[in-house]
Amino acid sequence: MTSKVLHSFLEKNIDDLKERGLYNEIDPVQGANGPVIEINDKKLINLSSNNYLGLATDNRLKEVAKKAVESHGVGAGAVRTINGTLDLHIELEKKLAEFKGTEAVISYQSGFNCNMAAISAVMDKNDAILSDELNHASIIDGCRLSKAKIIRVNHSDMDDLRNKAKEAVESGKYNKVMVITDGVFSMDGDIAKLPEIVEIAEEFDLITYVDDAHGSGVLGKGAGTVKHFGLQDKVDFQMGTLSKAIGVIGGYVAGKAELIDWLKVRSRPFLFSTAVSPADAAASTKAVELLMESTDLNERLWENSNYLKEGLKNLGFDIGDSETPITPCVIGDEKDTQKFSKRLYEEGVYAKSIVFPTVPRGTGRVRNMPTAAHTKEMLDDALKIYEKVGKEMGLI
Structure with missing residues (x-):
């Protein structure tokens, strides 16, 4: 018998989310997640994928994935610390x-797992973490899991960071203090001020942690935000994902050998969850090799990004202050945002609405993610639809 209390709780709260325009409906994609997708038998220009470089559907990755299945099977078979570490994981x-x-x-198995694993493996209740207020949910959850004191820092406010770092260190209450930030902020597309953050970290001997999920494959000719600024020797933790620009699934932490050794014996998702599949490991390795061999995909991504940004801005949309391919169209009201996204869908563009709690209340937006796989014709068609719907709703 289903609990009446649970039923009442779920019914009340789901209805409330729908009433306020905060209920998220999932749209299954029929087939591959490329620049054009099919949902409910309708073809749509896809501007919602994190597949920045188009590698999720790249034939070169498909081939190595198939070979890995033939040689290593479909699963790793165990956690990494027993006998689930395959030669393919080491190569990756x-x-x-x-x-x-x-x-x-x-x-690791995902970028989210990285932040849950790495932060709590190093920080504990006797420590403090200086965390940018717009950091990703996985960072927030990783910080909470560590039980360290979380000190919220105003977004990209270096004066606030310096003052709070000074106060935390000089208080003498904490064994260790970490500063943690996204490299690229996923909702607005702005870049962390890493040179200034590193300078403050060196001044107060802070541990530095950069979540570069949206920077890897995008900035630094593909190598990421940290390398973009030439700070790979100054940042303790570089977290990245294999699920966005790399086009596969998984995540990783890069750093000094002693840090990685510690994470292998103390980070719980590594210890207690089965490793990614052989196909995923092999395909990810191939994707990284392609990025190291050529910057063609990265250059095409930026060309398409700048083209779409200019087009939306010229139409009169508020695209914020993005410095990366992430291109929000800020609508504001949650219900208007949901309606705008629905009308785009009806006209042939898939640009998912993003509302509270993913972004602050009153800042609802559709987030556009141009990729290297889009053609100029696709982007032109999308801009025409944006113009039509924007004028229809009085947004431009």
């Missing part, structure tokens, strides 16, 4: 360390 980690310019790398 070596290639990632070379790519990121660090001594070593540890790979």
